[in-house]
Amino acid sequence: MLKEERQQYIISQINIHNKVLSTDLSVQLNVSEDTIRRDLNELSESGKIVKVYGGALSKSFHYPFSGRDVYNKDGKKEIARKATGLIEDGMVLLVGGGTTMIELARLFPENLHCTIFTISPLVGLELVEHPNINVNLLAGQLASNSHVVTGSQVISQLSEIRADLCFMGTNGLSLTHGITDSDWEVVQVKKAMIKSANKTAILSIDEKLDSVQKMQICNLNAIDYLITDAAPDSETLKRYVKTVIVL
């Protein structure tokens, strides 16, 4: 393998994960750690990455890690990574609540300029330190279990918004029953969110596929993208590709 392509691989890895470890790269590329270190030094000197003790970080180094909820963290990070690929500069985004959305907020690319409306104060607080993002919270009654704002106020505000893209998580997702949830208030808000956005992306961990909750938000064909942590050609996902774009 040529030095050039090795370094290209390193950069691509950093773009995906926001960080690399020398030891990992050494195994993946089957070269000594010395070689990796030399590569990282070169890339660092040319300003492409930021070298740190033990590896290197993306130049637009962000919040590459969070240990708050240990459960399914990696899956949610993978989801968030895929989701950011849909975002373009200058977009108006509508963002829901839940741990997956918070993970998405953490991995938000720093160089992206956009306006974000969210029903989740936690998502808002995560995004507020980003220099190029305009964070808007929607008003409403704060729900104790889901920690998002709900109620008629939210619905009416959403009717005044036209977002380019909407990101939301879900509790239930199936081919036949579509997107489902267990909280009536949340269902109402999510319905309104979908109406307010040009395109909607559902973010969900693999395990939630084919699960059904009590109340339906919409059919599967009402959403545009399905983003999970599994590969798009996995067995469970294959059945979804006819109805939505699976990432």
Place this chain on the structure above:
Amino acid sequence: MLKEERQQYIISQINIHNKVLSTDLSVQLNVSEDTIRRDLNELSESGKIVKVYGGALSKSFHYPFSGRDVYNKDGKKEIARKATGLIEDGMVLLVGGGTTMIELARLFPENLHCTIFTISPLVGLELVEHPNINVNLLAGQLASNSHVVTGSQVISQLSEIRADLCFMGTNGLSLTHGITDSDWEVVQVKKAMIKSANKTAILSIDEKLDSVQKMQICNLNAIDYLITDAAPDSETLKRYVKTVIVL
């Protein structure tokens, strides 16, 4: 995990909670408290956070007094205790932002039934677990330094609210200059809050008395209660009793 990731995580935690405990971080990040202390020292030396005994605080919530006093919440607890005395069952309350308000939210009596409107997502999230409180967040652009919602949206929503009582903190408070603050957006919001409430209570730690900031919110006679951690008959407070009710 890389040291930089760890420190980035610490900063993100501080952004959300405004404070962190070394013991918590040690568990969350699975490293010794020594390592956490070293991280906090580094971040503190580079001016990113304010280190205090037991953990660290957000720099954006920078207060003119020592970090020890911030962390030793006795003063704020005393303020919160006095403030809750003004609350009656069934009231509609308007609550501002800042650490004093968060402390008030934490000490909110459990048996009290009331409706709360707040401009601070952090206050909202603190209160949302209380069983008898209806928490409403106001909509607006989230300000990065103060972590409250601001902008014309907030003002217009406030104009539709009639609260029985408004609690707010302040940066400056003096007999001659009244209530003052340093952020223009915050000043506008606070003005509107006072207008929307029947009565207004200013909560402030003793040290802020007789301090003046750049922009005025209102004269002292526009507010009804002044709540501090000092006794009402203390030297500094005596001069205020003619204008407001000092608790």
Place this chain on the structure above:
DNA sequence: TTAAAAAACGCAACAACATGCACAAATATA
């Protein structure tokens, strides 16, 4: 005042690092 918690300090173990060198592969030159 006293006991508990947190911090500071020194130390040791270990991982990551820089450096020099040998060797192989690629490239250039005669």
Place this chain on the structure above:
DNA sequence: TATATTTGTGCATGTTGTTGCGTTTTTTAA
């Protein structure tokens, strides 16, 4: 083609950065 030169890589060496642990000192709370 044969030889010299450059470049890249791995290994051995000593150095430095990072972390955890025991001890002592400081700070806090009762």
